[in-house]
Amino acid sequence: MAPSLSNAGSDVSTLVNGHTDSVITLEDSNFLANGHVILSDVPSNVTVSPSAYHASGEKALGGAGAAPGCFVGFDAAEPRSHHVASIGKLQGIRFMSIFRFKVWWTTHWVGTNGRDLEHETQMVILDRSDEGSEPGAARPYVLLLPLLEGPFRASIQPGPDDFVDLCVESGSTKVTAAGFRAALYMHAGDDPFALVKEAIKVARDHLGTFKLLEEKTPPGIVDKFGWCTWDAFYLTVHPEGIWDGVKGLVEGGCPPGLVLIDDGWQSISHDEDPVNKEGMNHAVAGEQMPCRLLKFQENHKFRDYASPSGGKGMGAFVRDLKEEFGS
Known part of the structure; x- marks a missing residue:
């Protein structure tokens, strides 16, 4: 397991450990999607908060079923303007991604392990599995979407030993923080096309800073x-x-x-x-x-x-x- 950035384990009330209100859970240092491991050896300083929204982007109500996603963050030892934190190992799961290869351009990338990721990755979709004949038994598609949290921006990058690292930075040494709760959003689903649309709806409601194209009137x-x-x-x-x-x-x-x-x-x-x-x-x-x-x-x-x-x-x-x- 990667070393924790904090001397003590997280004691945040939003930490999910076997939480049944989300399709994606954190159990015994493993991120699971419908019970299937997607990331292993998750460090103890990683925090998880179940999403309050369903796939439709509407606010989840009590007893309305499991939400398809969760927000991921971490605790660091001291406030800084730039952090790199491991969120778990990715091994043997095919993925497709989009990463920023220039200041102003992005392109796609594929792989099967954490070491295959590129720096400045803006989005990752983990492939579903073919296991299980019953509906919902297979591992679903899972989207990893870095977000803005306050004055900090996040991106995904490769870490050592197939760890997936989350890079969070403010761009100014005068803007520092030690704790993050929603620097990454993870969303699960059986349709990769609907997956992205659903996740962006959740991000819209969570951030409250933008609207979807379908909600705008194009010129x-x-x-x-x-x-x-x-x-x-x-x-x-x-x-x-x-x-x-x-x-x-x-x-x-x-x-x-x-x-x-x-x-x-x-x-x-x-x-x-x-x-x-x-x-x-x-x-x-x-x-x-x-x-x-x-x-x-x-x-x-x-x-x-x-x-x-x-x-x-x-x-x-x-x-x-x-x-x-x-x-």
Whole structure:
């Protein structure tokens, strides 16, 4: 078993040990889903709170049946702005996941053990088993969803000896904490597609900071064909190229209803560079580290644009683009 981060075991009232109000339980240092082990050797500083919501996202009432999920947290020895805590070993269970491989991009990943996970994993779905012929007898799909807890963000990463580690960080040494109760949400179900939707509903009600797409009214622009300049130019985007790109789409019979001028028009630079230097060549496609925004004004490529009708800069360019190709 991994060493506990706390000198004493958790004495939190929300700790679940064989709790019958959740499909997912913690018994004898094992996380179980319908009685099947999903994570073993769970450290004693890990805490579990049964979800107060059913799969529909509605508040669970007494006697209404077991909730499909639970919240996971941990106690640390001292307050810090960054913690890495093991929540149990993952061994021999196929999983699919989404992890952040760049500051701004995520992609999928698969494996069968804790060591197969990637850092900055944002979501994990454990595969169901084929055991048992009776309904509910097999191990269900289980979703592991890192959450925000106060000023802290969480992500999943690989630990030693197939442990699954939960990384919790505030991003500031002035913001510290030693105890977390809902840094991760675990949700079980037999339908992997419904599983994610149900878990997000629970997260919505738990956090109270966002709404689902189905609860919003999308703007009409989402039904328009749009063109983003990123894959065409990356950071070398410039007014002439955008003009030619839009012109080509129009002449080809696919006039864009919107144009997104992506990264490459801002005034950016690295921290160590002079503030009056626009770092046009500092960040290229595939580079991990972003630059810092120096000012709100566009960089010289767009700042120096001169409109045939008089005006200069990004505003003049956008007006010309709309007047020439607007529909």
